[in-house]
Amino acid sequence: MKQQWRGGLVRRLLLLLGACLLVGVLSGQYAWTLVVGLAAYLGWTLWQLLRLQQWLQRKQVDEPPPDGHGLWGEVFDSIYHLQRRDQRARGRLQAVIDRVQESTAALRDAIIMLDSDGNLEWWNIAAEQLLGLKTPQDSGQAISNLVRHPRFKEYFAEENYSEPLELPSPINERMRLQIQITLYGNCEHLMLVRDVTRVHQLEQMRKDFVANVSHELRTPLTVITGYLETLADNVEGVNPRWLRPLQQMQQQAVRMQNLLNDLLLLAKLEATDYPSDSLPIQLEPLLTSIRNDAIALSANRQHQVSLEVEPGLSLRGSEAELRSAFSNLAFNAVKYSPDGSSVCIRAWQDAQGIHVAVQDSGIGIEARHIPRLTERFYRVDASRSSSTGGTGLGLAIVKHVLLRHRGKLAISSSLGHGSLFSCHFPAQAVQEPH
Ligand code: ADP
Numbered sequence: 001m002k003q004q005w006r007g008g009l010v011r012r013l014l015l016l017l018g019a020c021l022l023v024g025v026l027s028g029q030y031a032w033t034l035v036v037g038l039a040a041y042l043g044w045t046l047w048q049l050l051r052l053q054q055w056l057q058r059k060q061v062d063e064p065p066p067d068g069h070g071l072w073g074e075v076f077d078s079i080y081h082l083q084r085r086d087q088r089a090r091g092r093l094q095a096v097i098d099r100v101q102e103s104t105a106a107l108r109d110a111i112i113m114l115d116s117d118g119n120l121e122w123w124n125i126a127a128e129q130l131l132g133l134k135t136p137q138d139s140g141q142a143i144s145n146l147v148r149h150p151r152f153k154e155y156f157a158e159e160n161y162s163e164p165l166e167l168p169s170p171i172n173e174r175m176r177l178q179i180q181i182t183l184y185g186n187c188e189h190l191m192l193v194r195d196v197t198r199v200h201q202l203e204q205m206r207k208d209f210v211a212n213v214s215h216e217l218r219t220p221l222t223v224i225t226g227y228l229e230t231l232a233d234n235v236e237g238v239n240p241r242w243l244r245p246l247q248q249m250q251q252q253a254v255r256m257q258n259l260l261n262d263l264l265l266l267a268k269l270e271a272t273d274y275p276s277d278s279l280p281i282q283l284e285p286l287l288t289s290i291r292n293d294a295i296a297l298s299a300n301r302q303h304q305v306s307l308e309v310e311p312g313l314s315l316r317g318s319e320a321e322l323r324s325a326f327s328n329l330a331f332n333a334v335k336y337s338p339d340g341s342s343v344c345i346r347a348w349q350d351a352q353g354i355h356v357a358v359q360d361s362g363i364g365i366e367a368r369h370i371p372r373l374t375e376r377f378y379r380v381d382a383s384r385s386s387s388t389g390g391t392g393l394g395l396a397i398v399k400h401v402l403l404r405h406r407g408k409l410a411i412s413s414s415l416g417h418g419s420l421f422s423c424h425f426p427a428q429a430v431q432e433p434h
């Protein structure tokens with residue numbers, strides 16, 4: 001093909017030169033005939049160029065190129081084929097994009113693409129229904145301006161997306177959303193949002209059920225313990241055979257009461273995300289009174305409970321909740337360490353925030369149990385904790401209280417060498433002195 005148009009071109013030029021020479025011989029004006037001949041050829045070439053330009057300008061889909069001879073015909077055809085190929089490739093690409101868009105539009109989960117600064121780039125229809133994003137006004141807006149929940153702002157800023165976040169929807173308080181962010185490419189964010197209202201409602205029903213049952217059991221139990229106490233106070237009128245069962249019934253009634261109290265406290269902690277108060281809490285007096293309670297709990301088991309607190313430390317939150325968390329740790333240290341051993345309660349502050357730690361030199365915990373210790377009713381050894389009167393809810397309460405105060409619990413322990421339970425509170429939870 002290439003050879004063909006090359007041959008045609010050479011032939012045409014030779015023909016033109018030959019014709020010019022012939023006319024030159026006849027007229028005796030070689031130079032002029034050559035100039036006229038070449039000018040005619042140039043004119044023809046410019047005309048072809050003009051046709052090409054006009055065709056490209058008015059080109060509608062599939063309109064064939066103008067007829068051309070030789071090299072120009074070849075140029076027209078090549079451009080036409082290139083354009084057809086490009087069109088087909090674009091068509092295929094568009095079909096893929098359409099399919100992806102159709103399938104993401106059909107998804108009930110929201111997909112949102114954010115740039116590295118957290119500005120909206122693209123989202124599907126579900127994102128409009130779940131988060132109230134508006135197309136196209138919200139394009140380029142910062143996601144934290146559209147989802148204004150403080151928990152989301154913290155979660156987004158922290159850039160630790162290993163766990164999903166659950167929030168009420170910004171457009172409907174009753175809709176519960178689960179948000180999961182993944183980083184990709186150049187620190188861009190892919191945000192997936194699921195409607196978990198139904199699961200949340202079921203979870204809420206379970207919590208309400210436990211709270212209601214605990215509440216309802218309280219009154220009959222108070223009556224039973226009341227009568228048991230009256231009987232215990234009048235032992236002289238009781239058949240001696242019944243003394244031991246009576247004692248055991250009293251012990252178990254106290255255990256049940258502790259259990260109900262812990263269940264109700266947990267239900268209360270789970271009902272909201274934040275502490276019931278946001279007051280400055282001095283740690284020194286709080287931990288001193290917890291230390292005294294721990295000594296009282298130890299009684300004649302003679303534990304050495306020491307306290308090392310930097311003076312003036314203060315956290316923001318609820319005193320009752322923090323007291324409950326720290327005393328659970330201190331009481332566990334006493335309960336699970338041998339008579340006369342030492343327990344140390346420490347509190348200090350550094351650049352990361354405030355830390356409260358309870359260390360004992362007791363029986364310790366095997367490493368495989370540590371990740372599960374904060375689960376409700378998880379016990380390392382059932383017989384061990386029933387003998388200490390534990391409810392199995394203590395560490396679950398600690399975990400919840402810390403979560404509400406933005407803190408974290410760290411546990412390190414080795415069997416037979418004691419345990420260290422540390423509560424780390426970030427700088428935001430610290431109350432600065434005025
Ligand atoms: P419990 O009311 O049974 O003490 P917790 O939730 O407070 O429940 O603790 C869960 C389990 O963790 C306990 O059953 C106990 O086996 C173990 N544990 C907690 N604290 C300590 C500790 N300081 N030393 C050894 N084991 C501990």
